[in-house]
Amino acid sequence: MSYSEVFEEIVNNLKNINTKLDRVIAKMEQKDDHVSKKTQIMADYLDVMTLLSLPDHLRTTATTLFEIGPATADEIANMTHKERAVESNYLNQLVRMEHVTKYREGRKVYFSINESLRKK
Amino acid sequence: MTLTLAIHSSKGGTGKTSIAINLAVAFASAGKDTCLIDMDLRGPSLCSMFEPKVHFWINDFLSGRCNIKDTLKDIGKDMNTKGHLCLSFANPEIAEIRNLASKDRSWQAGALKTLMNGKKELIRSDMDIIIFDTSPGVEYESINAVAASDMVIIVHNDTNACYSCTEQLIKGIYNPLDKKCAIIDNMKHGNCLNNIERSRYGVPILATIPCMCEVATRSNNEILIHTEPEHLFSKSIITIKEEIERLY
Numbered sequence: 585m586s587y588s589e590v591f592e593e594i595v596n597n598l599k600n601i602n603t604k605l606d607r608v609i610a611k612m613e614q615k616d617d618h619v620s621k622k623t624q625i626m627a628d629y630l631d632v633m634t635l636l637s638l639p640d641h642l643r644t645t646a647t648t649l650f651e652i653g654p655a656t657a658d659e660i661a662n663m664t665h666k667e668r669a670v671e672s673n674y675l676n677q678l679v680r681m682e683h684v685t686k687y688r689e690g691r692k693v694y695f696s697i698n699e700s701l702r703k704k
Numbered sequence: 705m706t707l708t709l710a711i712h713s714s715k716g717g718t719g720k721t722s723i724a725i726n727l728a729v730a731f732a733s734a735g736k737d738t739c740l741i742d743m744d745l746r747g748p749s750l751c752s753m754f755e756p757k758v759h760f761w762i763n764d765f766l767s768g769r770c771n772i773k774d775t776l777k778d779i780g781k782d783m784n785t786k787g788h789l790c791l792s793f794a795n796p797e798i799a800e801i802r803n804l805a806s807k808d809r810s811w812q813a814g815a816l817k818t819l820m821n822g823k824k825e826l827i828r829s830d831m832d833i834i835i836f837d838t839s840p841g842v843e844y845e846s847i848n849a850v851a852a853s854d855m856v857i858i859v860h861n862d863t864n865a866c867y868s869c870t871e872q873l874i875k876g877i878y879n880p881l882d883k884k885c886a887i888i889d890n891m892k893h894g895n896c897l898n899n900i901e902r903s904r905y906g907v908p909i910l911a912t913i914p915c916m917c918e919v920a921t922r923s924n925n926e927i928l929i930h931t932e933p934e935h936l937f938s939k940s941i942i943t944i945k946e947e948i949e950r951l952y
Binding site for chain 2: 630633635644697698
């Protein structure tokens, strides 16, 4: 097998891998959509008494999110002077607790305090 | 830079509303654009001092029926203050208070978010000072106002009940919410002249105001800082205003 044949096979394999990865990503996004719709239905609300009962680190993150509105982990980390990865972890904990919603806009992931179902 | 104050206390009848109104007039007279919001939704009092000629109450805003600016009434010209003095009234009708008492956790969560957004809107319109007059103790509306504020002014009177509850509020509400706070000793009996207590529970004491029946009776239909700036109560309000500005 010549070098060019080996090279061509590598390129073909890479293309195959790319196609497979695209399929996996598409499936995952579908799953994410499904989860987020489910989360929206089950969404809890973050009232001030619940906020007070959160552990200190999560309360600081949630309070900052209240103050600056929908924000990325980076924006929250700038306010709390913690590492982005740390805030990302806290924000995702709040998402799992259903107090915060996560959504994507382009390449950025935003977090927002859950909208409650208002009874006027 | 906008400063948002919540005037709060552990017990009722400590003089929150008198201090909130006089403080708002003091800030507006000094040229600050000031907004005084009655967050004592279960026992509104601002409407008994001023005539609430507005289409919307603060209750309407918290329920998402209007914008916060729709609830404001500017009395700066009537009061002859250098800055704007905007008031937002709570609806005093008993049906509305009953309705409010039945609101659930979900409504209160929405009200907190709405209040935060209202504060941001007032900041965008260059308001210098926002004052929330709150209901005493741990009520949803007052703690929402505390959460939306930068600093809590605790109005304290000379009773044992007030002492023990204030400490709990500081440790259980203001500190966990990361709020700066300060105490006003109001209606103090005994020696106020040589009072050297500068802080309590780790919180600064801004002023000690002696108990004066005259303040209670005259405050029914006048704003002392406006009608008698040389009164001891009015002078204490100016001290409080200056201390707040220094601390913030």
